[in-house]
Amino acid sequence: MVKSYHPVSLQEALAIRAREAVTPYAGGTDLMIKGDEKAGYLFLNNLSELKKITEDGEYIRIGAACTFTAIQESELAPAILKAAVSQIAAPAIRNLGTVGGNICNGSPKADSALVFWATDSKLRLVSSRGERVIPISEFYLGRNKTSLQADELLAEILMPKIGLNNYYYKKVGARNALAISRVSFAGILEIEGGRIVNCQTAFGAISEVVIRRPDLDAMLSGKTIEEAKKAVKEEYLRAYDQAILPIRGRISAEYRKVVCMNLLRDFLESNGI
Amino acid sequence: MEAISKPVKKKDHDAKMSGRALYVDDHVLDDMLWGRLLHSAKAKARITSILLPQLPEGYYVVDKNDVPGINQVHIVQDDTPVFVEDTVEYVGDPILMVVGPELKQVERILKEIVVVYEELVPVLDMLKSDTVFFKYNYAKGDMEKALQEADRVFIETFQTGYQEQAYLETQGMLAYPHDGRMTVRGSLQCPYYVHGAVAKALGYEEKDVQVIQDVTGGGFGGKEAFPSILACQTAVAAKKANKPVKVIFERREDMEFTSKRHPSICTYKVAVKDGEITGMDIDVLFNSGAYTTLSPVVLQRGLICANGVYRLDNLRVVGRAVKTNTVPCGAYRGFGAPQTFFAVEMMMDHLAKEMGLDSLELKQKYMVKQGDATSTGGKYHFHVPLPEMIEQIDELTNYREKRRQYRNQTGRYRKGIGMSLFFHGCGFTGSGERDIIKAVVRIRKNPDETVEILASNSDIGQGLKTTFSKIVADTLGISLDRVLIENPDTDRVPDSGPTVASRSLMTVGGLLRRAAERLKDEWKAGEEQVIEEHFVEPDFVIPFSITEFKGDAYPTYSWSVNAIEVEVDTLTATTKILGAWGTFDVGVPVDLNIILGQMQGGFLQGIGYASMEEMNCNEQGMIRNNSLSDYIIPTALDVPNLVTKIINNPYTHGPYGAKGAGELPLVGAAPAYVEAMENALGVNLNKAPFTPEDTMRVLQGGLK
Numbered sequence: 013m014v015k016s017y018h019p020v021s022l023q024e025a026l027a028i029r030a031r032e033a034v035t036p037y038a039g040g041t042d043l044m045i046k047g048d049e050k051a052g053y054l055f056l057n058n059l060s061e062l063k064k065i066t067e068d069g070e071y072i073r074i075g076a077a078c079t080f081t082a083i084q085e086s087e088l089a090p091a092i093l094k095a096a097v098s099q100i101a102a103p104a105i106r107n108l109g110t111v112g113g114n115i116c117n118g119s120p121k122a123d124s125a126l127v128f129w130a131t132d133s134k135l136r137l138v139s140s141r142g143e144r145v146i147p148i149s150e151f152y153l154g155r156n157k158t159s160l161q162a163d164e165l166l167a168e169i170l171m172p173k174i175g176l177n178n179y180y181y182k183k184v185g186a187r188n189a190l191a192i193s194r195v196s197f198a199g200i201l202e203i204e205g206g207r208i209v210n211c212q213t214a215f216g217a218i219s220e221v222v223i224r225r226p227d228l229d230a231m232l233s234g235k236t237i238e239e240a241k242k243a244v245k246e247e248y249l250r251a252y253d254q255a256i257l258p259i260r261g262r263i264s265a266e267y268r269k270v271v272c273m274n275l276l277r278d279f280l281e282s283n284g285i
Numbered sequence: 286m287e288a289i290s291k292p293v294k295k296k297d298h299d300a301k302m303s304g305r306a307l308y309v310d311d312h313v314l315d316d317m318l319w320g321r322l323l324h325s326a327k328a329k330a331r332i333t334s335i336l337l338p339q340l341p342e343g344y345y346v347v348d349k350n351d352v353p354g355i356n357q358v359h360i361v362q363d364d365t366p367v368f369v370e371d372t373v374e375y376v377g378d379p380i381l382m383v384v385g386p387e388l389k390q391v392e393r394i395l396k397e398i399v400v401v402y403e404e405l406v407p408v409l410d411m412l413k414s415d416t417v418f419f420k421y422n423y424a425k426g427d428m429e430k431a432l433q434e435a436d437r438v439f440i441e442t443f444q445t446g447y448q449e450q451a452y453l454e455t456q457g458m459l460a461y462p463h464d465g466r467m468t469v470r471g472s473l474q475c476p477y478y479v480h481g482a483v484a485k486a487l488g489y490e491e492k493d494v495q496v497i498q499d500v501t502g503g504g505f506g507g508k509e510a511f512p513s514i515l516a517c518q519t520a521v522a523a524k525k526a527n528k529p530v531k532v533i534f535e536r537r538e539d540m541e542f543t544s545k546r547h548p549s550i551c552t553y554k555v556a557v558k559d560g561e562i563t564g565m566d567i568d569v570l571f572n573s574g575a576y577t578t579l580s581p582v583v584l585q586r587g588l589i590c591a592n593g594v595y596r597l598d599n600l601r602v603v604g605r606a607v608k609t610n611t612v613p614c615g616a617y618r619g620f621g622a623p624q625t626f627f628a629v630e631m632m633m634d635h636l637a638k639e640m641g642l643d644s645l646e647l648k649q650k651y652m653v654k655q656g657d658a659t660s661t662g663g664k665y666h667f668h669v670p671l672p673e674m675i676e677q678i679d680e681l682t683n684y685r686e687k688r689r690q691y692r693n694q695t696g697r698y699r700k701g702i703g704m705s706l707f708f709h710g711c712g713f714t715g716s717g718e719r720d721i722i723k724a725v726v727r728i729r730k731n732p733d734e735t736v737e738i739l740a741s742n743s744d745i746g747q748g749l750k751t752t753f754s755k756i757v758a759d760t761l762g763i764s765l766d767r768v769l770i771e772n773p774d775t776d777r778v779p780d781s782g783p784t785v786a787s788r789s790l791m792t793v794g795g796l797l798r799r800a801a802e803r804l805k806d807e808w809k810a811g812e813e814q815v816i817e818e819h820f821v822e823p824d825f826v827i828p829f830s831i832t833e834f835k836g837d838a839y840p841t842y843s844w845s846v847n848a849i850e851v852e853v854d855t856l857t858a859t860t861k862i863l864g865a866w867g868t869f870d871v872g873v874p875v876d877l878n879i880i881l882g883q884m885q886g887g888f889l890q891g892i893g894y895a896s897m898e899e900m901n902c903n904e905q906g907m908i909r910n911n912s913l914s915d916y917i918i919p920t921a922l923d924v925p926n927l928v929t930k931i932i933n934n935p936y937t938h939g940p941y942g943a944k945g946a947g948e949l950p951l952v953g954a955a956p957a958y959v960e961a962m963e964n965a966l967g968v969n970l971n972k973a974p975f976t977p978e979d980t981m982r983v984l985q986g987g988l989k
Contacts (some may be wrong), residue, residue, distance in 0.1 A: 271981075
């Protein structure tokens, strides 16, 4: 028999989470297709604390139980995130599915998670013991493996507010709706006074976890567009060509690789590099 | 628009919209047991032994030894076993069924059964098959001479893949013994096919078998032959347990182990002399899978249209359906025609390029017209509306201009447009209707002045209850609500043939029209009257010989022209469909909404077949694309600009001028799509589906 819990506050949810082995259930769009009769489910849909989108000086703070539709309709959510969530599945799924679930499911194909990777977002994880804030890159340990502890819940995603405006996002799915990403790419490029001050890229759906290589992206930092184009571009692309080793899935590794490199090049070229 | 075409609310609208419609899985009988099949895990093996766990009371294992009649499913030939004998021939071959009161226990038992196989070497590649199930050939003119005298001979090979029907409702059947009889009900297209098969497997007399069609959530051909197999298994289980047994397939089971469209490899050798096509020498190969099921008839249809809509004086067609150790293929909307129409249309495109023409120009030069001979020496007896259909599509799309514009593109996004011309032969191939089916219908007038239609054809979503009723109501001049139609039950309805081959409305609807005309003449107020009508072949038909492939393979043809416009993103190798236009001649639509729905749905299925629906076996013979996240079918968002037009070309011998409609819209989508891809990419292409991975190979220079 399935056990279910319907806490009405985060505190109550965390108390249950600390006490019992339960599966957090927000939108349920990933869970309902593999229902487990032995599982206990902790329903998070009554927790208004997890459904807010706010901002402070440093971050746009997105509650983990915000649905994709809520993000699409939010005035605070940045355009790059809206670009990604608006292409997830179909309206019915977007009305239920949440960013928190998308992240905690642990899939490298999660479309909203890719944007949080590309923007170096942080995750606020809470438990009855307290809370910790970690970079999203530390959350993912492998395919479907995360560092979420048995008593923890993801409460918020903290997106740094700077440099999000000049972005590039592309999802390649098998069709135009209800499609799992075959390749996804997100990039942001911050240019000040003709110089690149920050470049961040992330590749989804091609390996066990999202590929995010700040060490490689740093090659462009401090360069003018002209310098980047003439002196760094090819070396940068070569470095990624070595770094991206897609795994074979529903679609071949060769296809994924070419698409990744084409998109990365287009990201640069669309910025004049 | 003709008066009959005016759309009405469908007869089954309220039941379906309110959720009251009962599908087979909605039926729960007292003492009912659940059944699940144990499918072979090996593509070819001898079964050495089967180790069963201890069975709880009330649980049974049902296998070949329990078949009271003959352990064969009657389809066309009877080589499909109800349960396997000693060898398994494909991954999925049904070995046994476990039945019992709790589905969970049944599943547990199933998992605990150990089958010991002695593995044999399977044949998975149709080119390596050593068993030809069926071989047909026919010819006209002198093909050898045409080849010898040709200035140039062009040889090309075309490939098409599997296609899965992906109906909403998976296969399901419920069988229950009572009073010395067996009743079988379920999701099916052809009640009398199931009836004959179950009688044979049970060793019952036909009168002791009753088959009822439940509301059926889509068939597309997938419920033509397969339900006969499942019905035999379920009936045998019900007989053994002496209780009702219900089997409902899971989606993965359904996608992996039930029939699909035959993959094909077609080779065309075309003789050209003095700038004229002088003949086509065509070799067609279909992958039957492990058993014959419907392969002979699928192959026949594919061969008859192998020369497309083109007039050729010299023609030689050879076709084989071969055995492989893979899932048996069967019926799917189009029934062999989409494969050969793909090949011939692509061949014409490629020939045109060689001859320095646009493909449409070449096609128009050879297009058949009324009075011309068919490939089998029959005749196109009626007006062939292709010329005006081409002009209509050109007006809608600016096709000719775009074709020119899209040559030699560079840049990230590249557009292309393609067109296909095709027909679908209406009704059974050859003389089947006259010699085998011999359809009978009845209508019964009740004393309360309602009229019931008694026919064995099933409404599987194509609106047949509504269109049949409209024909009868309009002919009698009574309101539609006074015409009654239930799901067919073989205890109540005569055998008016199966629900296949785009025949139901044209052929059976025609019989209903005649019956209604007679009833109108003989109408007696307040009395019960039963009118029966039998199939009669129209006078004009040149009798068809299946041994010689000579004569009218079909009394008439439905015609269509499709155009598809694409835009390829060269960075991702993905394709956006900018528009898909189809104009269709199905005679007079008996209901315009129903016909437009059929045309849109079928066209979209065809676009899926052309572009994204990919299914393959691995080295062990297992189909891995066995879920709807691994087997991609298109959604409305993939072709938002889908335009379907109907032209008026009444068929003199069809009810209200109607002819075959259901299959037509799927048949020509693949060549239109792939020709559009050629136009965008500037190369010749030879396969469907043509997927983003294929596009990427072209863009990377890996394909010629």
